[in-house]
Every structure is written in structure tokens, then in C-alpha cells.
Amino acid sequence: MGSAMTMNAIALPADIPSISAKVDPADYAAIRAAIAVITEHWRDQPSLERIASEAGTEPARLQKIFRRWAGITPKQFVQAITLDHARNLLSGEASVLDTAYEVGLSGPGRLHDLFVTHEAMTPGDFRARGAGLVIDWGFHPSPFGHALVMATDRGLAGLAFADDPSGFEAALADMTRRWPRAEYRENLKATGPLARRIFDPSRWREEEPLRIVLIGTDFEVRVWETLLRIPFARAATYSQIATRVCSPKAARAVGAAVGKNPLSFVVPCHRVLGANGALTGYHWGLTRKRAMLGWEQAVSAA
DNA sequence: ATTTGGTGTTGTG
DNA sequence: CACAACACCAAAT
Numbered sequence: 001m002g003s004a005m006t007m008n009a010i011a012l013p014a015d016i017p018s019i020s021a022k023v024d025p026a027d028y029a030a031i032r033a034a035i036a037v038i039t040e041h042w043r044d045q046p047s048l049e050r051i052a053s054e055a056g057t058e059p060a061r062l063q064k065i066f067r068r069w070a071g072i073t074p075k076q077f078v079q080a081i082t083l084d085h086a087r088n089l090l091s092g093e094a095s096v097l098d099t100a101y102e103v104g105l106s107g108p109g110r111l112h113d114l115f116v117t118h119e120a121m122t123p124g125d126f127r128a129r130g131a132g133l134v135i136d137w138g139f140h141p142s143p144f145g146h147a148l149v150m151a152t153d154r155g156l157a158g159l160a161f162a163d164d165p166s167g168f169e170a171a172l173a174d175m176t177r178r179w180p181r182a183e184y185r186e187n188l189k190a191t192g193p194l195a196r197r198i199f200d201p202s203r204w205r206e207e208e209p210l211r212i213v214l215i216g217t218d219f220e221v222r223v224w225e226t227l228l229r230i231p232f233a234r235a236a237t238y239s240q241i242a243t244r245v246c247s248p249k250a251a252r253a254v255g256a257a258v259g260k261n262p263l264s265f266v267v268p269c270h271r272v273l274g275a276n277g278a279l280t281g282y283h284w285g286l287t288r289k290r291a292m293l294g295w296e297q298a299v300s301a302a
Numbered sequence: 303a304t305t306t307g308g309t310g311t312t313g314t315g
Numbered sequence: 316c317a318c319a320a321c322a323c324c325a326a327a328t
Contacts, residue, residue, distance in 0.1 A: 219311060238323055246310070251323040253310035259322045260312095274323070281322025289322095 027065040028145050030057050032163060034066060034074055035294070036287050042078050069143060070298040080297045081290055087277035089235035089293070096234045097226070097244055113232045114198065114266060115209040119154065120221040127181065130215075135179070136187035139168055140195035143295060144265070144288050147199070149191035150175060155211030156194055158262045161284045178262055179215060198266060201299060212263060219245070223257040230271045233300035235293070237275045259283055265292060 033055035038046065051074050052059040066074050079085065090096070121130065135157060137150045142161070148171045150158030158178070162171040176184055197203045197210065204210075214221045222245050230236050238258070242250040261269040264284055270292040274280045282289035 217312075242310085242323085249309045249324090250311080251309080252321060253312085253323090255323055256311070256321045269322085272322080275325085279322090283322075286322095 027069065028141075028143065029164065030055065030062060031066055031069050032145065032287060032291070033057070034062055035077070035291050038074065038078050038081065039287055039290055042081055045078060048074055070295055072298045072301070077294050077298070080294050083277055085297075086235070086273060086279070086293070089233070089271075090237060090273060090277060095240055096231060096236050097229055097240055114201075114204050115206050116212055116228055116266065117209040118212045118214050118225070118228070121213055121215045122221075123215075123217060126179065126215055130179070131181060133179075133182045135182045135184050136190040137172065137175075137184060138186060138188040138191035138195075139165075140188075140192060142195065142199045144291055147195055147265075148172060148175060149195050149198075151191055151194055152213055155213045156198075156263065156266065157213045157215060159198070159264055159266055160262075161264065161288060175262070178260075210266070212266060214267075215262065216257075216260065219253070220257045220260060223254055224261055224263075224267050227258070227261070227267050227269055227272065230268055232268075233296040235271045235273050237273055238280070239275055241272065255280070 034051050034057065037051050037054045041050075046054075048059050048063060052062040055062065063073060066072075066077070070077060072080070126133070133152060135150050135152055137148060137158075139146050139148055139162070141147070144161055146162045146164065146168070148158070148160040148162065148168075149156070150160075158175045160171045160175050162168050176182075194210075214224055216224065223241060226241050226244050237251075238254050239248050239251040241258075242248055242254045245254065258269045258272055259281065261267050261283075264270070270282065270289045272280075279286055279289055279293075
């Protein structure tokens with residue numbers, strides 16, 4: 001970890017507002033450990049006892065909090081993340097993206113998604129107009145660890161993750177580095193409602209779309225827009241996205257752009273897999289990517 | 303199983 | 316302007 005960035009004095013308020021979902025976010029640490037174990041050993045279908053012991057938890061407690069988090073048991077989760085299953089996410093039919101464009105973001109019979117309206121800001125715009133841009137930020141609990149929410153008055157601009165408070169500084173530095181000219185201020189009052197809404201599917205409403213601001217190059221923004229068309233609990237490959245945005249050969253360029261997505265989860269870069277169904281990479285850790293995919297499977301099965 | 307060669311975009315000098 | 320780096324991919328060892 002580089003220490004050139006001295007981002008001291010991150011105030012940690014005592015009263016972190018908790019999200020209203022049925023998930024107790026404090027348990028994510030145990031859940032994350034369990035998922036890490038599962039990720040390592042899913043090939044040999046580990047038992048609940050083994051998962052719990054290797055994760056340093058009691059089986060009964062793990063069963064309970066995991067179920068509250070995902071709606072399914074750790075054992076079912078093991079089945080949900082096998083390679084075969086990941087391949088199934090990639091479309092049975094033509095292409096998830098093709099059908100998404102035909103049907104629209106959310107059609108009948110398809111799960112609702114986090115409705116989003118976006119406006120793009122090119123780096124040029126940002127430099128010119130964003131000279132006085134103020135970004136409010138705050139850490140909030142989420143089903144995937146502590147979430148760093150960053151917002152402007154024009155909408156949500158950044159979403160990052162940290163496993164525990166010791167990672168806050170790094171996460172914040174990672175994000176502020178992307179828009180060096182902006183002015184940052186901690187403001188939980190502004191970011192709290194966004195955090196609550198983003199991670200609670202029951203609050204996703206078509207009538208009140210979530211406003212987001214995409215700050216990136218032309219190409220990057222086009223890639224991120226395409227990601228928004230991948231339906232909930234489904235997945236697409238890098239080359240499918242490349243075909244849509246540019247040329248099928250551009251898969252690698254797409255990978256680079258996907259990796260720079262500043263709005264993880266909201267812009268669902270976790271739904272992009274390699275051509276063989278393997279999870280290729282994730283800026284905030286492959287474990288978290290698996291957690292998000294598994295969580296979506298569980299939520300959509302309900 | 304691993305290696306290789308072809309790719310588009312971006313950041314750096 | 317050139318060049319390396321990249322969350323890729325298919326084909327050839």
C-alpha cells in the first residue's frame with residue numbers, strides 16, 4: 001500500500017445509520033470469510049461444518065446470518081457459484097444483451113433492476129465545469145461490506161467498498177484519485193439515503209430512477225452504459241459487450257474500461273464474465289464479485 | 303494445460 | 316508520435 005497519500009482525519013461517526021434491509025451488515029465479515037472458504041473449496045462441496053470452522057465461526061451462527069443475508073444457506077450458495085451455474089447466467093438464448101435491448105431494461109417476467117438515469121461527463125466537461133464540483137462522501141454498511149458512497153448534486157458519482165474501517169483510507173484515496181480536481185467533503189446526511197436505497201431492492205422504483213453521473217472517456221462511458229443493460233441475476237461476456245460497443249476484437253479494451261467503473265454494483269460490472277464463464281477479475285476483490293452474483297441468484301429465486 | 307498472436311483504448315514520455 | 320499496459324479470446328502447441 002503506498003503511503004504517499006496522507007488522507008488523515010477520517011472521522012468515524014458513532015451513529016452509522018444502518019440500512020433498513022433484513023440484513024445485519026455487521027455480519028458481513030463472517031459472511032465474507034465463509035464466501036472466501038467456499039470460493040476456495042467449492043469443487044469438493046464442503047459441508048456447513050467445514051465452512052464454518054475454516055471461517056472461524058459456529059455452524060449455527062453462520063447458517064443463521066448467512067440465510068438472513070442471502071435468503072439461502074451456505075450449502076445452496078456453494079451450488080450457486082459453480083462454474084456450470086456461472087455459464088448458465090451467460091444466456092441460454094441468443095445473448096442477454098440482445099434480449100435486453102428488445103425487451104427494455106425490465107420487461108414482464110423479468111426481475112426488476114435498479115432503475116437508473118444517467119448523464120455522462122467527459123473529462124473535458126469535468127475539467128471545465130467540474131472545477132467547482134463538490135462531492136459528498138460517506139461510508140455506510142452494505143450487504144457487501146462497508147460501502148463508500150460519493151454524490152454530487154447531479155447524482156451519484158462513485159461507489160466503492162472496504163471490508164473494514166482499516167480499509168477506509170485506501171478506498172477513499174482510490175476514488176478521489178479519479179477526479180483530482182473536485183472538492184470533497186464528508187456528508188453522511190447526503191449519502192445515507194442513497195446507500196439505503198441502493199442496497200434494498202424493495203426500494204427500486206421505475207417512477208423514481210436513481211440519478212447517476214458517469215465521469216469518464218467516451219469509450220468508457222459507452223461501455224458502462226452497456227453494462228446497465230445486463231439484467232439482474234444474469235451475466236454477459238467481455239466479448240459480447242465489445243461487440244455491442246465497438247468490435248468483437250475489442251474485448252480486452254472493454255476489460256480495461258470495465259475495471260475503471262467508478263460505480264460498482266450500481267453499474268453492474270460484476271455481471272461480466274470471461275467467455276468460458278470464469279470470473280476474470282474485480283477491482284474490489286473476486287470474493288466480493290462472487291458475493292454479488294450469489295446474492296442476486298438468491299434474491300431472484302425468492 | 304500452456305503459450306502465442308491479434309486485438310482497441312488509454313496513459314505516459 | 317510511439318509504446319506499454321490491460322478484469323480478453325481463440326487457435327496452436
